[in-house]
Amino acid sequence: MKKVILDVDTGSDDAIAIMMAVLSGKLDILGITVTWGNRPVEDCVENTLKVLELLGKRIPVYRGCPQAMVRYLTRQRNAALDKDGISITLDGEEYTVHPSSFPLPEPREKEQDEHACSFLVNTVKESKEKITLISVGPLTNLGMALRMCPEMKDHIEKIVIMGGGVHKGNITPCAEANFYHDPEAAKIVLESGIPCDVIPLNATHSAEISLDDAAELEATGKAAAVFAASLIRQRIDALEKMKAGNGYSDAIHDALAVASLLDDKVIETWETKAFDIDINGGAGDGALIIDDRMNAEAEFPVRFAMKANKEIFFDMMKEMLSR
Amino acid sequence: MKKVILDVDTGSDDAIAIMMAVLSGKLDILGITVTWGNRPVEDCVENTLKVLELLGKRIPVYRGCPQAMVRYLTRQRNAALDKDGISITLDGEEYTVHPSSFPLPEPREKEQDEHACSFLVNTVKESKEKITLISVGPLTNLGMALRMCPEMKDHIEKIVIMGGGVHKGNITPCAEANFYHDPEAAKIVLESGIPCDVIPLNATHSAEISLDDAAELEATGKAAAVFAASLIRQRIDALEKMKAGNGYSDAIHDALAVASLLDDKVIETWETKAFDIDINGGAGDGALIIDDRMNAEAEFPVRFAMKANKEIFFDMMKEMLSR
Amino acid sequence: MKKVILDVDTGSDDAIAIMMAVLSGKLDILGITVTWGNRPVEDCVENTLKVLELLGKRIPVYRGCPQAMVRYLTRQRNAALDKDGISITLDGEEYTVHPSSFPLPEPREKEQDEHACSFLVNTVKESKEKITLISVGPLTNLGMALRMCPEMKDHIEKIVIMGGGVHKGNITPCAEANFYHDPEAAKIVLESGIPCDVIPLNATHSAEISLDDAAELEATGKAAAVFAASLIRQRIDALEKMKAGNGYSDAIHDALAVASLLDDKVIETWETKAFDIDINGGAGDGALIIDDRMNAEAEFPVRFAMKANKEIFFDMMKEMLSR
Amino acid sequence: MKKVILDVDTGSDDAIAIMMAVLSGKLDILGITVTWGNRPVEDCVENTLKVLELLGKRIPVYRGCPQAMVRYLTRQRNAALDKDGISITLDGEEYTVHPSSFPLPEPREKEQDEHACSFLVNTVKESKEKITLISVGPLTNLGMALRMCPEMKDHIEKIVIMGGGVHKGNITPCAEANFYHDPEAAKIVLESGIPCDVIPLNATHSAEISLDDAAELEATGKAAAVFAASLIRQRIDALEKMKAGNGYSDAIHDALAVASLLDDKVIETWETKAFDIDINGGAGDGALIIDDRMNAEAEFPVRFAMKANKEIFFDMMKEMLSR
Ligand SMILES: [Ca+2]
Ligand SMILES: [Ca+2]
Ligand SMILES: [Ca+2]
Numbered sequence A, B, C, D: 001m002k003k004v005i006l007d008v009d010t011g012s013d014d015a016i017a018i019m020m021a022v023l024s025g026k027l028d029i030l031g032i033t034v035t036w037g038n039r040p041v042e043d044c045v046e047n048t049l050k051v052l053e054l055l056g057k058r059i060p061v062y063r064g065c066p067q068a069m070v071r072y073l074t075r076q077r078n079a080a081l082d083k084d085g086i087s088i089t090l091d092g093e094e095y096t097v098h099p100s101s102f103p104l105p106e107p108r109e110k111e112q113d114e115h116a117c118s119f120l121v122n123t124v125k126e127s128k129e130k131i132t133l134i135s136v137g138p139l140t141n142l143g144m145a146l147r148m149c150p151e152m153k154d155h156i157e158k159i160v161i162m163g164g165g166v167h168k169g170n171i172t173p174c175a176e177a178n179f180y181h182d183p184e185a186a187k188i189v190l191e192s193g194i195p196c197d198v199i200p201l202n203a204t205h206s207a208e209i210s211l212d213d214a215a216e217l218e219a220t221g222k223a224a225a226v227f228a229a230s231l232i233r234q235r236i237d238a239l240e241k242m243k244a245g246n247g248y249s250d251a252i253h254d255a256l257a258v259a260s261l262l263d264d265k266v267i268e269t270w271e272t273k274a275f276d277i278d279i280n281g282g283a284g285d286g287a288l289i290i291d292d293r294m295n296a297e298a299e300f301p302v303r304f305a306m307k308a309n310k311e312i313f314f315d316m317m318k319e320m321l322s323r
């Protein structure tokens, strides 16, 4: 079984991604490291533990960095963004894409004492077998770990990353939220020389999950599927309220990243391109910049998923979550 | 007749644009202001005068700014770019997209004493009729003039601009050369509140002119058409040598901007979008950032040409240049 | 007589500077160009005309740029500053260092039609005799004119500039207001290669004018001196209210710049140093950076006044203003 | 005894600082964490182990980050600096302030397996007694550790930092090398809310150690003193060769930081000031910006040593190193 470490900021789509990874039975999950992003790291840790409790699965959970490496250090750079795009309050009621506290039973397990970054460095560095990392939040923990110990590189099979958008943004016109929240970390990871499978907005929005799909999940009656259905509905609803969604379907970003590792048929188109990530704090801050020019040459072993197969994706999701 | 002022950095495609504007007979060209860009401003002035001499046409030519407003002030920001993408030397021979000195007879007319920016401010401010500006080089002269006198706005019908790329770049992965060379000026102009018709790379590359087209132009035997044909061939050749072209056809950017003003059928698709221009000096420096998000709202009266009709474009070019 | 052009953002200390320049009888003032800074450019023009009216002196006044070249183009860079440091409202009453409208009779003269930048370029370029420029506001007009026409350089004797601070700031911890408001323009001017006499905060605060001095001025009973006395008192009062002054004396910055040109004994210490100006929009934005290191070599003919002689300065002020 | 952790980039003055800290007998040194800066981290680790070997002292040594958090990620920001100021080659001979490999016997001890940042986080977080950190290199390890675990703050007595300059620079006109090499880390540490004693260039250059002092150290015949004497001479010589020193004396920066903790009389003047650190990548990059304005209010418990007592400093050095 493939040895993996998951890095998450749970988060609705993170929850579905974790459940698929665990229930797939195909991954030897050495640990789950948690970062900030959708919510403060404490909430993301708690949500992660609750999801594992729901699955009745013991996997060590490590709390990571509570903030981006450096992105929020200046007043100027902070001034760029008005709203986070996660929640909206209308008529006194809050609609959110990512519940701060999942409506699930309290977890019995606690988080580990070791810091996520220390765990990453130690586990990867000492592993004889190469490890695969899956990152579905801001890349802070991975960027920090690679900065601590670049030699980790030799022990990493590849890094599967949900993040970025090829000529697409969500939190800003040109930047996707995971990259935007820690552009320096994203740059460190993608330029590390480690093979990266990047799942950008292009792929995730090419395989949106709908209210009808959520109904199918719920109809299975299985705990994971039912919880996933409720998260999907809540996302679709909140995004519509924020006028950022169509009210019928939405990308379940992080789950597609996990799915791409479990079955490579779920991604129909990969492109290996020269790229950069803007970290200069202006209008392009956090943007993944793809070089489509005729004479561009890719410098790093990074490929971008441009299109996913929605049927395969949803079939995997339904099948695994209803186990 | 529509009163216009042309702002150019002549330049091969500028030359064709000027010839079309003059020979169209539809424009009352009050003056041609010249800036730097393809070549130093002195060369661009000389080339402009030569083109007018070829046409036997007296139009006052005003020398403008010899450099971007502020873009090249720091060593850091200068470090981003290795090459200009205009010329290459192979086996001791230079191939260039933009000849520094056109192989045409010496012009008899001289440039005017007045500075291009002063001419722009004075002419526009005092005009009772609204004036249309056409800018097909870095936007330095226009940005400076608008900074000098924002009240110009009320006397400008619209500004037709060749520049930018919607999710496309040429001089960098994400920036087109005219915007890249003076991003601050581009930002001042596009955010001025004046209606702008932007002709980005998307439109110009959707209507490339080919070697076969050049042959047709040459076959007319008319001076303007023959000169245009030679410029087109030289562009296609130089870009191929730089591995930045297909060796058969190329966008004649500036000419399409003029054409769009002469006949609006040449542009098949316009989009009005929220946008920004990155001026922060990082990887995204000079990028036109388009907001494709569902809830984006355009703040300025700026529309972007996404697709042109090649047949209409070339027919105009051939018909006008062979007059 | 030395031919000069004054560039001002009148402003209390600008007013005193203008009065000294005019009443000195030693300067052939070709024109006064006005920029924004202390107040919007319209107000600064009006204040300038009023001062000339008070002096009964006809000197052409040219309106210049209403804003910095590029400094305020982004939300991020704007976010750095809370307050302008010019005015404060306490208990409903406004205290200001720079009245928006001087309490003086309406001027009979009007501003010129020509733009300040055009006037600068044309007058300097065509002058056979070298001209001295005196700049006591943000350097926008001069920076723009030099960008339009770098050849102006050969016709300029020197530029006397009130601005910057050597290891001192006022509007920010490290930046003086004139440089801060248009750092790019300051960089263009100081790095133009034209000899510059910079009068920074170090010199101006080494020769503060006090309430007692103001009383002396008023006691002369002469219009210019009495008006100057009222401006000086108002400055001292407003700065104390803002907790930015000692309540007894204050630098009359711009007047010292003019004085330094009229009598070089007023500056006791000049230093020629390698320098830079930060234009990167962070904490150091607009800072004059002086290189005090042992192996630093000055690249430009720019000297900084480090200390002034207060007695000589005030004697000049009193003598000239009471003419 | 005060529990301390030393963070170093050994380095000549680091070596003297370590020897003083160890030989003082007043500090319970829990570990020495090593970072990059003067030399690559591998060399700094090796040099540190050699110094401990010379002292016959077993203290665990932890290798830390081999590079700044984010400072060197872009080509633009890298372009600012020509030379490092550490070494110069003249007539084929290299003169260096910081030997890459100390001419000392090979160490018998090895570095620890644990990463410096993990060690810092774990040791500090779990300590019941508050720990004092001493940082005399770029602040990468500390910045990273604080980013990993801001709760460390409650277990830190204070941080003694050699770095910065109050209106003084060395590696650039306005930035000191330790802050310049990792400005973001410096900002994280100084703005952490933890009490910081900063020993900037102002203090270290107010107490320079001379060739005569080196002779005195050597005359003691003790190994540590003799080694220190050789390092001091080498520094003075190399700086003179680089025209950055007077050829007679030099600041032994890091040793003063340790001394300030051992005997507070060695610092004659402390100032608590509002400050900022520029991280924007321009001319002011890495500058410590001190707010000397009348109405500035210090926001953080950070004090800056402005002047040291050379006699006390050298007496301590001589006395301790000759034990
Ligand atoms: Ca996530
Ligand atoms: Ca052009
Ligand atoms: Ca002023």
Ligand SMILES: [Ca+2]
Residues within 6 Å of the ligand: D008, D009, D010, D011, D013, D014, D038, D136, D137, D138, D254
């Ligand atoms: Ca050190």
